[in-house]
Amino acid sequence: MEYNQNIQPMASPEIDFDKLKLILRSNWMWIALIFILANATAYAFIRYTKNLYQSSSELKLEVKDEASELGIETMMMEDKNRNLVSGEIEIIQSELFLNRVLDFSAFDVSFFSVGRVLNEELFHNPPATVVYFNKNHSLYNQPIAFEEVDERQFKLQLRDDKEVIGRYAERVKIHDLELILKRNDNFKKGDEIGYFLVINSRSTLLDYLRKNLTAEPLNYNANTIRISFKDYNPYKAQAVLSKIDSLYLQFSNEQKNLANKQKIDWLTNELSQIEKKMEAHENYFENFTLQNKTSNLDEDLKETIIGINKLDxxxxxxxxxxxxxxxxxxxxxxxxxxxxxxxxxxxxxxxxxxxxxxxxxxxxxxxxxxxxxxxxxxxxxxxxxxxxxxxxxxxxxxxxxxxxxxRLQEVNQRKAAMEKQFASLPDKNTEFSKNQRFYKLYEEFYLTLMQSKSQFEIAMAGSIPDFRVLAPASLSLKPISPNNMMVAGAGFVASMVFIFFFIGVSYLANNRITGVNELEKNTTAPLLGAVPMMKQKDEGLHVKDYPRSMVSEAIRTLRTNLDFFNIAAKKKVIAVSSTVSGEGKSFIAMNLGGAMALSKKKVILIDLDMRKAKTNMAANESDPSKGVSTVLIRKDLWQECVVRMPLNNFDYLPSGPHPPNPSELLMNTEFTTLLAELKEHYDCIVMDTPPVGLVTDGIVAMKSADISVYVFRANYSKKEFLSNLQRIISINKFSNITTLLNAVPSSGKTYGYGYYEENGSPGKIKSIFRR
Structure with a gap:
């Protein structure tokens, strides 16, 4: 039977689902591990992350502008609402205001419970209240372990230091810190491991407020802002925000009034002082005019004054x-x-x-x-x-x-001379010029201060702050983070993404032949059949030892399919080859010969791999010095080298000793003569050839065969072996090659009617994943 060898195989762009199922089956443990790790990470994040709560409030900034009623233009910018909201937000977040919050708050001492997973702050109901006296101590921001001995006594311990026993409502000293603890009778102990307290420094508290406080505009047109505060304790978040709201209203009003009032008071005082000085100068000018009947100064006096100034x-x-x-x-x-x-x-x-x-x-x-x-x-x-x-x-x-x-003495002498000259001038003229100069300066300064005072008075009279709390600090017992559903969903999605990439990479990285469809799509040689993977390691006559197994039935199917090739030949020569060793070529050749022998045919198996003698054959012991190599050099007759197999009508001709030129031995006429003599005595000759991907001996044997069976092993043979087979067919013009896929993983389905037996059965888990 001949078939068209001109059809070129086409690489399929589609997904090979058989290969995909094989990857899923072989890597199910890794897939399960990725899924478990991703979701376990999400669970651990949820379990070991503290819940963060947020309290929010809303404020309305009402500013009544009454300056326009007086017909006076205000000093505000065009977008005064936006500037007002932005300015108040800056005040709320400023260090000046936050220090004011700390001055009127009692957040400097924190009590914590030591849990089995996380530590929680006992803000709402601590075991005791703490009062410390000396502000300058070295125990800021350090955990101090607390343990109650009884209703009167307690223990304090700093790291690995010695325990300090104190009594409630009495002073106790630990290092350089003196404090008093008052017992909270309403506190009830839970399943906590222990307790500790921390005295926070002012810088730590400022950082804490800055980090968790948020002020943002809610509506510029309505002059409303939202203030929010975050903390791991919802009651503390509400308490801190309530304190911020109340102090902000008071602080903002004080700051605005205080600033303008201080400026106006200072200007009023300065104007009063200047008025007195100007009045004194005016009285002098009046008396000078009355006494001297003039107010003009001589030019000499001016020049003398200029010279004296230069010398000065x-x-x-x-x-x-x-x-x-x-x-x-x-x-x-x-x-x-x-x-x-x-x-x-x-x-x-x-x-x-x-x-x-x-x-x-x-x-x-x-x-x-x-x-x-x-x-x-x-x-x-x-x-x-x-x-x-x-x-x-x-x-x-x-x-x-x-x-x-x-030089200084010289200048002093020159100045003394000029002053002597100046002394000759009327002293009253000099005094008059001096007073006139100061009077002009005071006059300019007085007008400037009067203008500034008017502006501040207008601003103070025209802007009346009226801030109100629209929504007080809320108490939210629902955490804003972590979002458990989102984290769990992210963990699940991440596990799916990682599994997808793992499967994709495994799919792309797998260059092994996984199923018969790859042979059908990528080779022009017809598919003879497939042999399933054995459950046990057996390289002998499997068709004899396990006649009812799926492997034996598959080999009998191969025997039947071979009858459709080269029907006219009564004596068939079958060559079994592969690309490399380990693909099951010898196992197929021996069991295929055994299956033919069971069908009442005389069969001989020839081992042509003279480079590597077989040691795992089921034949009886043979003389290693005799075999195909000695027959081809005419040293022995083939009849003397034949070994009986443990099956009727089945003989075996071993390879014999390793010759230096196995390819030349197969190419001479002695090999052809041997096949001709064997055809006279046997119905079928099965040749176990060397791997054609390693040596050329197998090609010579395949040319002498009526039909060649090219063996691939599932999940072992590489895909480039298919290209190697196509190259062999193209170069040698073969038209009698068939392919066979060996060791195909079982899919849980049996061939035929389901009566085949296997030694051992797969476990339940393996059976599930095989499906």
Whole structure:
């Protein structure tokens, strides 16, 4: 029987469901483990995460603008509502306001219960109330274990320190902390392991408030805001938020009134002082005019005043220089060599260079101090250099100071001369100019302050804050996080995603042949059949030892299917081959020959794998020095090498000793002559060839066969073996090759009518997953 070998196999883009079911069956434990781990992680997160509660309140910011009734333009921006809401939110979240909350609250001491899983704060009903006296102690933010001895006594312990026993309502001291505990008679102990208290520092409480407090605009047009506070204890969240609401209303009103009032009071006081000064100057001007009959000043007086002012500037300049120089001389005597930048700009370059050198020597001395003691020679030498350079710098600075002092004296002399000249002018004119100058300054300052005061008075009169609480702090016993349903759903979805990726990666990474459909789709050779996987390890004559098994029935089916190939041949030569070893080629060849022998045919099995002798055959013991290799070199007759199998009409011709040239032995005429002689004595010749993927011996044997059975092993043979078979068919122009899939996993269904027996039966779990 010939068939068309020109049909090219087409790779199917569809999902191979048989392969997918095999992956699911073989990796069900990993899939179950992924599912369990993902959902267990979600459960652990829910179990070991504290419930977070939130309390919320709503405030309305009413600001009545009455300034427009007076016809006065307000000083607010166009979008005053938005600015008002944003400004109040900043006040609520400011550190100034939060400190005010802490000043009027009692959240500094926290009591906790030690649970078997999580610790819980006993805010609503603690075992005792705590009062501590000294604010400056070292036990802030440290857990202090608490244990009640009886109704009068208790124990306190800090980490692994010694226990301290105290009495309720009496002072007890632990380290540098003094406190008093008052017993709560309403407290009832549960299944807690223990208790501990923590005294929170102010910085910790500020961080706690900032982290959990949220203020956000609710409606800009209505000037409403929502304030919320989060905590692991719902009662504490409500208590803290209630305190924030009440203090905010009071604080906001005080801050607004206090700010404007303080500004107006200060302006009023300053205006009063300036009015008195201006009144004194006005009285002077009036008396001066009456006494002198004039108010004009001479130009000489102006020039003299300008000259004196210039000399005053010079005197201030030299005096400032001398003061800075004296300060630096003192610092230089004390070992400090840093000089003000303004003074260094006025020193000669040589002196600046010496000062830089002195600073460099001091740095070197400091470095030596890190490595040497002060009594060492290097350190003393460096100190001597510093002293020499220091003395030299002091001498130069002293000389410079004398020079500047001399110049200052010269300026003083010049000023004295000008003042003497000025003294000749009328003293009253000088006093008049001075008073006139101060009067103008006071007048300008007075007008500026009056304008500012008017603006603040208008703002204070025009803006009347009227804040109200629309919704008080709520008590929510439903946690906002974690969302158990969402976390559980996320765990389930994550498990499905991980399982999907695991199956996908396993599917793509699996390059093994899994089912007969892959042979049908990817090869042009017809499928002879499939042999199921055995439940036990048996490489002998399975058809004889287990005649009612599914494997034996499958092999008998192969025997029947072979009758449809090359029907005209009465004597058939069958070659059984595979790509590599381990695919069950020899097992199929031996049991196929045994099945033919059971059908009353004379069968001989020839082992042509002369490179690797078989050691697990069911034949009787044979002489290892005789076999196919000795027959082909004409050393022995084939009749002398034949071994009887433990089955009637079934003989076995072993491979014999390993020859150096097995391929050449199969290619000569002796092999053809051997087959011709065997055909005269046997109805069927089964050849167990070497793997064609490793050596070429099998190709030679397949060319001499009437039909070739190419064996693949399920979940063992790689998919590229199919391409190898196609290449063999194409190169050698084979038209008599059939394929067979060996060791196919059982799907739980039996062939035929279900009367086949297997040694042992699969467990219930395996049976379920096989389905």
């Amino acid at each position: 500037s010079q005197r201030y300049h030299y005096a400032r220089r001398l003061a800075d120089l004296d300060l630096f001389v003192n610092r230089l005597n004390n070992g400090e060599f840093q000089l003000p930048i303004m003074l260094r700009q006025q020193l000669p370059p040589v002196m600046n260079t010496q000062l830089d050198a002195l600073q460099q020597l001091q740095l070197e001395q400091d470095k030596l101090k890190l490595s040497y003691q002060e009594i060492t020679f290097a350190y003393r030498q460096k100190a001597k250099e510093i002293e020499v350079l220091k003395a030299k710098s002091l001498d130069q600075l002293t000389g410079l100071r004398d020079e500047w002092h001399k």
